[in-house]
Amino acid sequence: MEEEAEKMMTRKEKRIVVAVDESEESMYALSWCLTNLVSAANNSKSTLILLYVKPPPPLYNSIDAAGYLFANDAVGAMEKYGCELVDSVMGRAEAVYRDFLTRYCNHGEGVQVSVEKKVGRGEAKDVICRAVGKLGADILVMGSHDYGFFKRAFLGSVSDHCAKHVKCPVVVVKRQID
Numbered sequence: 349m350e351e352e353a354e355k356m357m358t359r360k361e362k363r364i365v366v367a368v369d370e371s372e373e374s375m376y377a378l379s380w381c382l383t384n385l386v387s388a389a390n391n392s393k394s395t396l397i398l399l400y401v402k403p404p405p406p407l408y409n410s411i412d413a414a415g416y417l418f419a420n421d422a423v424g425a426m427e428k429y430g431c432e433l434v435d436s437v438m439g440r441a442e443a444v445y446r447d448f449l450t451r452y453c454n455h456g457e458g459v460q461v462s463v464e465k466k467v468g469r470g471e472a473k474d475v476i477c478r479a480v481g482k483l484g485a486d487i488l489v490m491g492s493h494d495y496g497f498f499k500r501a502f503l504g505s506v507s508d509h510c511a512k513h514v515k516c517p518v519v520v521v522k523r524q525i526d
Contacts, residue, residue: 362394365485367476367506368441369400370433373491375444377521381489382448385519386461393460398441399479400465401472402430438465473509480514488514492522 366381368374378398386394445463466483468475480488490507511518 362392363397363484363486364394364489365397365399365476365480365483365487366441366489367399367401367472367491367510368437369472369491370437371491371493373493373521373523375440375491376523377489377491377519378441378444379448380521381519382445383452385487385489386448386459387452393462395462395464396445397464397466397483397485398438399476400434400437400467401475402434402467402469403472404470434467441465473506473513476506476510477513480510480516485514485516487516488518490518490520492520494522 362385364381364385366374366378368378381396386396442463449459466479468479476488476490479485488510490510492507507518507520511520
């Protein structure tokens, strides 16, 4: 762990992956990241990678469970909705970034950060772990949905899985309730 931190400090460019989704928690984590990691590193260049994971496509049969023919129009509509959701999430993330530049950095002066957008498809925990490795991330930032014990037991925790399986440090940002 110390070697990774040392490598991150000596390398000129930091690669920060932020997992974003349609939740307020992920936008809060992005805002936290910008304020605490990007602005704190204004003497070094950073690459902020916004990673959104589309859910895996459902497996369609030509006949659904009720015995009706599943129309291609319905499949197309679901794909279109998925693309619109990606655009919506990335648009919200860009708005958080622009707000950060306006509020904290005098419209970006002195901030050396480039933003990349990546979209994966599949189970979020697996896609995030693979992407972090492939992208050479120095740190992964994620929001916490703060599920209770039972929800976490049934649904699983993406952040717990990623913390155990990625090789870089993971920051799980818990949103403070006002």
